[in-house]
Amino acid sequence: MHIIAKCPRCGFRWWLDAAAVDRRMRCRKCFMLLKVPDLTEVPHAAEVINQAHSDLYVDDTGRTYG
DSSP states (O other): OOOEOOOTTOOOOEEEGGGGSSSSSOTTOOOEEEEETTTHHHHHHHHHHHHSOOOOOTTTTOOOEE
């Protein structure tokens, strides 16, 4: 299984292996630190993002900023 990651800062996209799930990674272009969500967290994260009215960042403890 592969995951497509997209950096929230620069928009760069790249493929990740399933081993990257629930780990912190650096963007390959701008080096921003981001967390790859666990696949069980994806539906909840998508719901939070869809309800947001502006840019939103969710850290690894679940706190939201935006």
